Amino acid sequence: MGEDFFKYLPSKIVVEILSRLPTRAAMACKFVCKSWLSLLATPEFVNSHISRSVPGLLVKTHSTSSYDVIEFVDELRLDFDKEHRWNVAFNFKLPFDEPTHSSVNGLIFLRDFGRGDLILCNPITREYIKLPCPPKTTTAVDLEMDTFGFGVSRTSGQYKVVRVFVEAPRKEAYKHDHLLPFACQVYTVGTGLWRNVPSGSPPLRFFDFHGGVLLNGNLHLMALEMTTDGLVERICCFDLETELFSTFSVPPPCGIGERYCKTPSVFRDCLCLSHISSDGEIVIWLMKEYGDDNSWTREVFVCEVDIGFVGERHVWPIRVFENGDILMEEEDKPFYYSNKTKTFDNDISFRGDRGSYYTSMTMYASSFLTLKNFVTENVSSF
Known part of the structure; x- marks a missing residue:
């Protein structure tokens, strides 16, 4: 009876039901039958699942090569032990050891600082793309600053990797009382090409240890701007749709330090x-x-x-x-x-091994978005 029930349900209703399942249960549905395997790859299911996917935490410890996806639980009991406020929903291993940088719609962006590798992967579909390295803009070898951001634009839905960097000047040209101009390169996933994008902003000094924080289709980085009052903190905002820079002010400091x-x-x-x-x-x-x-x-x-x-x-x-x-x-x-x-x-500790040293922690919400949608990219499986 149960089999016949799902057999004759409209696909729209089945999508509504399956997209509400926990990630691990939805993954298991791929093995139920061929029709469900195909259904879980459709844009209707992928988009419905993404809209309901609750952000958790992706963690990796120094002692293991696997990644854990942590789901949070709210509990109203006042005596509820914090140890039980999270659980490992699922874990996975990747064929590379780069630290996670950020994640959008289930796609994880990884950056290797040693080799310079840039990788996109989806652990749910077990696919990854190794992105080409950004081209050099000059013959300069050293960089004063080099940071990346990853996000999706609001209107076009394009996934983009953004690089903001400052090349080291010649010593004779360097002035300590001036900020150096920064440059920007953008890689739209699926095009295979990096593009130079005009900064259109006054020189800023970026804090390269943050990377870009995504909100409302914009990437946000902390920076310093030179004003008549000296260096002032700003939030630099990069619109992924228009590819234009702007700045926000920050709350004033309330004390020393x-x-x-x-x-x-x-x-x-x-x-x-x-x-x-x-x-x-x-x-x-x-x-x-x-x-x-x-x-x-x-x-x-x-x-x-x-x-x-x-x-x-x-x-x-x-x-x-x-x-x-x-x-x-x-x-x-x-x-x-x-x-x-x-x-x-x-x-x-999320695993029970107290004192664990975490090599990376990234906010993550799972999805069934396949990297094969980006047809020009070389997609590999693991």
């Missing part, structure tokens, strides 16, 4: 900046109205951080739970804030 330490991220669907104050407190700012410099709100304020932390490390929130507890990251090291006890726990 708070300049140049704000870390961008996306939190509660808002552009977010977090930092450690001069008093040893973690402060989280949210841009309530995207693009409105006057809408910065000091949304979350937590305390009792080691004062030696200030000005040395970068932190950003991962998730706020129902009772106000917060999971955060400090440079690939998770820590947990208890709203009840007002204390932090740095001894966080």
